[in-house]
Amino acid sequence: MTLEISKEQLEKLIExxxxxxxxxxxxxxxxxxxxxxxxxxxxxxxxxxxEDITQEIxxxxxxxxxxxxDPGYFRxxxxxxxxxxVYQRHRQIQRRSEVSIDNEEIGYYEFIPDDKNELDPEKxxxxxxxxxxxxxxxxxxxxKYRDVFILxxxxxxxxxxxxxxxxxxxxxxxxxxxxxxQAVKEKLDRYLY
Amino acid sequence: MKCxxxxxxxxxxxxxxxxxxxxxxxxxxxESCRECRIFHEKHLALSSLFSVRAEGKSPSPFIWNKIExxxxxxxxxxxRPSLLDxxxxxxxxxxxxxxxxxxxxxxxxxxRKPSVEDRQLLAEMDTxxxxxxxxxFLKKASIEIDNPFFRxxxxxxxxxxxxxxxDK
Numbered sequence: 001m002t003l004e005i006s007k008e009q010l011e012k013l014i015e016x017x018x019x020x021x022x023x024x025x026x027x028x029x030x031x032x033x034x035x036x037x038x039x040x041x042x043x044x045x046x047x048x049x050x051e052d053i054t055q056e057i058x059x060x061x062x063x064x065x066x067x068x069x070d071p072g073y074f075r076x077x078x079x080x081x082x083x084x085x086v087y088q089r090h091r092q093i094q095r096r097s098e099v100s101i102d103n104e105e106i107g108y109y110e111f112i113p114d115d116k117n118e119l120d121p122e123k124x125x126x127x128x129x130x131x132x133x134x135x136x137x138x139x140x141x142x143x144k145y146r147d148v149f150i151l152x153x154x155x156x157x158x159x160x161x162x163x164x165x166x167x168x169x170x171x172x173x174x175x176x177x178x179x180x181x182q183a184v185k186e187k188l189d190r191y192l193y
Numbered sequence: 194m195k196c197x198x199x200x201x202x203x204x205x206x207x208x209x210x211x212x213x214x215x216x217x218x219x220x221x222x223x224e225s226c227r228e229c230r231i232f233h234e235k236h237l238a239l240s241s242l243f244s245v246r247a248e249g250k251s252p253s254p255f256i257w258n259k260i261e262x263x264x265x266x267x268x269x270x271x272x273r274p275s276l277l278d279x280x281x282x283x284x285x286x287x288x289x290x291x292x293x294x295x296x297x298x299x300x301x302x303x304x305r306k307p308s309v310e311d312r313q314l315l316a317e318m319d320t321x322x323x324x325x326x327x328x329x330f331l332k333k334a335s336i337e338i339d340n341p342f343f344r345x346x347x348x349x350x351x352x353x354x355x356x357x358x359x360d361k
Contacts (some may be wrong), residue, residue: 011357013358015295020268022264025264026257026261029257029260033252033256033257034251034252037250037252037256038250041250042247050252051252051256053253054256055259055260055263058256058260059260059263059264060201062260062264064298070341076347092360102354105281123275131246134242134243134246152208152210153208153239153240153243153244154243154244154247155247156208156209156244158208158209159205159208159210174201174204174205174210175201177204177205177208178201178204178205180241181204181236182200184239185235185236185239188239188242189235192235192238
């Protein structure tokens with residue numbers, strides 16, 4: 001969850017970080033890293049990969065921050081970078097899998113993520129299974145549906161915000177989210193009551 | 194409105210993307226339409242499932258350490274002047290040019306300076322010249338030095354003498 005911060009404080013932080021202050025950039029990281037990570041994890045499905053991409057995203061943000069003209073757009077701009085980084089990585093993986101020896105049509109991100117070992121064994125098995133099924137359902141979506149779905153359902157962003165991030169109209173975002181919802185629901189139907 | 198369009202509205206309703214009037218319309222429709230009510234219930238469960246699932250996920254605390262390390266090392270790289278940068282600074286460039294000039298001059302002097310053997314040979318030649326000119330102070334020295342021309346000074350094998358003889 002994104003930490004609460006006033007607009008003025010955020011602008012100050014962004015300006016200071018854009019000026020090269022690592023300390024202020026760390027504060028920005030603390031505010032946004034969890035939500036960015038969750039978004040990336042939702043998109044790629046592998047924790048280690050999501051952490052690696054999150055790291056790349058924030059390094060890019062640090063160096064590109066000087067180019068951000070309006071600090072009010074920071075959040076959209078950040079998610080836009082995150083989304084681009086995910087797509088870029090996805091393309092790299094696709095290229096790599098094209099030349100791999102076993103050219104199976106298994107999606108790279110259709111990988112069962114590692115689980116936290118905090119629950120008792122029985123619940124762990126159920127949780128792991130459900131988590132895996134949810135992840136597979138999300139990963140089965142086309143990327144254009146996947147990103148809007150995660151931003152809306154998981155990140156609770158408004159359709160206007162999502163439209164700014166993905167660069168599509170609000171109407172298009174609205175129907176894409178509906179389609180994504182339907183597709184995910186069909187995959188998880190037996191788990192919903 | 195058809196149920197398909199209502200479902201799009203219900204989806205937006207679940208995401209809190211509708212204004213008050215649209216929200217009221219959706220609520221009224223859900224109460225009257227069984228199909229849309231089931232759709233709403235299922236998707237409400239789906240949304241809560243995703244929310245709960247997302248809450249348990251958090252990035253490793255070590256990510257920041259990696260980011261910080263990369264930023265600071267990159268900053269150090271850019272702040273460290275390269276060898277070429279020294280030449281770009283005018284004052285240092287003049288200093289370096291002067292030093293290079295001095296080194297070149299010293300090397301030249303060193304090259305032009307005669308070696309011990311050269312100095313000895315020069316001394317011999319001087320002695321010979323002086324001796325030929327009849328310098329009494331160097332006469333003694335000229336005997337001590339193994340000058341090849343001295344060997345032929347009085348001998349018959351002196352090529353100059355033989356030439357002279359032939360001329361005669």
